[in-house]
Every structure is written in structure tokens, then in C-alpha cells.
Amino acid sequence: MKKILIISLLALSACDDGDIIEDLKVENTGRTVTVVTSVSGIENWSSGYNVVVAGFGDNKYADISKNISVGADTIVLRGIGSSVKTIEICVINRLRERVATFYKSDISADNSDEIVLEAGAIRADMFNAIQNAIFTPTCAACHGGGKSAAAGLYLTEGNSYDALVNVASSKATDGSVRVVPGDAANSFMYKVVTGTDGTLSFDHSNMILDYKNLQLIEDWINKGIE
Numbered sequence: 001m002k003k004i005l006i007i008s009l010l011a012l013s014a015c016d017d018g019d020i021i022e023d024l025k026v027e028n029t030g031r032t033v034t035v036v037t038s039v040s041g042i043e044n045w046s047s048g049y050n051v052v053v054a055g056f057g058d059n060k061y062a063d064i065s066k067n068i069s070v071g072a073d074t075i076v077l078r079g080i081g082s083s084v085k086t087i088e089i090c091v092i093n094r095l096r097e098r099v100a101t102f103y104k105s106d107i108s109a110d111n112s113d114e115i116v117l118e119a120g121a122i123r124a125d126m127f128n129a130i131q132n133a134i135f136t137p138t139c140a141a142c143h144g145g146g147k148s149a150a151a152g153l154y155l156t157e158g159n160s161y162d163a164l165v166n167v168a169s170s171k172a173t174d175g176s177v178r179v180v181p182g183d184a185a186n187s188f189m190y191k192v193v194t195g196t197d198g199t200l201s202f203d204h205s206n207m208i209l210d211y212k213n214l215q216l217i218e219d220w221i222n223k224g225i226e
């Protein structure tokens with residue numbers, strides 16, 4: 001029992017600390033990228049997520065990453081190997097999998113050893129991640145992006161938060177609220193996208209296929225919303 005506990009603690013600390021992982025990945029010949037930015041919303045995330053500057057190759061797991069601390073305006077990523085094609089300001093989970101991207105630059109055609117990227121001001125809060133990763137690409141076409149908003153629900157950028165949080169559903173017959181802060185299980189939107197509510201004429205249960213996106217919505221609601 002004792003042994004198991006120690007092993008899992010070690011695993012956790014290794015995942016949570018971007019610096020340790022970065023040190024392991026350092027290569028002598030790697031390139032250096034300096035990202036100049038001003039990132040807000042870092043402290044808004046629940047545990048298990050890290051707002052980072054990261055390098056990605058061909059898959060969704062970061063090859064290299066560095067946590068962005070609150071107030072930092074210059075992040076230097078060293079030892080970037082040749083497999084890295086894009087540098088991103090993004091959120092990764094414990095598996096180092098990309099959850100949402102706020103800024104992205106393709107460096108694959110740049111051969112210099114020192115690259116400087118000006119990323120400007122970035123809103124990296126949890127809700128903006130949901131907007132970027134889920135609402136805008138998957139929902140907005142029917143919910144406000146075209147001529148009308150299905151069910152009177154706007155999920156377009158700048159409108160979605162006010163349309164969801166503490167707002168009564170226009171479709172549920174039991175007085176359900178679209179998003180109840182702190183209570184995903186009783187939030188109508190969460191029931192709709194997880195397929196646990198059968199009252200809608202339009203089936204949403206296959207809309208969000210990626211499990212980490214459902215997890216992101218659940219974590220945002222259960223954290224109490226900001």
C-alpha cells in the first residue's frame with residue numbers, strides 16, 4: 001500500500017511540473033524560441049491543466065513545454081528538437097495532450113537557431129478555451145453563426161457566456177437551467193451534450209466526440225465558473 005502511494009505521488013509531481021519534463025527533453029543542439037506575450041486567465045484553471053508555451057510535432061502531445069507563470073511576459077523555450085513544427089500558447093492536460101490553443105506559429109520553415117515570436121495579449125481562461133475548442137468550431141453554425149440561433153441559444157464568441165450561465169432552458173419542460181455554476185450534472189447544456197437528456201428533438205449526443213472536450217466542459221462547470 002505504502003509503495004503504491006509513493007509511486008503515484010511521484011507520477012503526479014512529474015506530470016504537474018513542466019520544468020522537470022522540459023529538462024529531460026533538452027538536447028544540446030536544439031533551437032531556442034522566445035515568446036513575447038501577455039497571458040491572462042492562467043489562475044482560472046482547475047488542477048490537472050497547465051497553460052504553457054509548447055512545441056508540437058505531428059501529434060497532439062507536446063514534445064516540449066514550459067509552464068507560463070502569472071505575470072510573465074517573456075517565455076524562453078530551449079532545446080527544441082527538429083521534430084517540432086509549431087510553437088503554441090495552449091493548455092495541456094496531465095497527459096501533455098493539447099486541450100485548447102490560443103496562439104500558434106509554424107516554425108517548420110524557419111532554420112534559425114533563435115526565433116522570437118510576438119504573440120501579443122492572450123485570454124487563456126477556461127471559458128475562452130471552451131469557446132475556441134468547442135463552441136466556435138462545433139456549435140456556432142447552428143447556434144447564432146448563421147441567420148438564426150437554434151433554441152434561441154447563441155454560442156458565438158462574445159455571446160455564449162451570457163446565454164448559458166444561470167439562464168433558463170427554452171426547451172426543457174422541468175425548469176432546467178442551461179448552466180448551473182458548480183453543478184454539471186444538473187446543467188441542461190451538459191445533459192444535452194452528454195446525451196443524458198432525451199427531451200430535445202435534435203440529438204446532440206454525438207456532437208462532442210472527443211472525451212477531453214466533455215471533460216473540459218464538466219470541469220469548467222464544476223469548478224464554479226468564472
Ligand code: HEC
Nearest residue numbers: 138139142150151153169170171172189192200201202207
Ligand atoms: C446542426 C445544428 C446544431 C448544432 C451543430 C448544434 N446544435 Fe444545439 N440545438 C440545435 C437545435 C435544432 C436545437 C433545438 C432542438 C429542439 O427544438 O428540440 C438545439 C438545442 C440546444 C440546446 C438546448 C437549449 C435550451 O435552451 O434548451 C443546447 C443546450 C444546445 N443545443 C447546445 C449545443 C452545443 C453545446 C452544441 C455544440 C457542441 C450544439 N448545440 C450544436 C441544433 C444544433
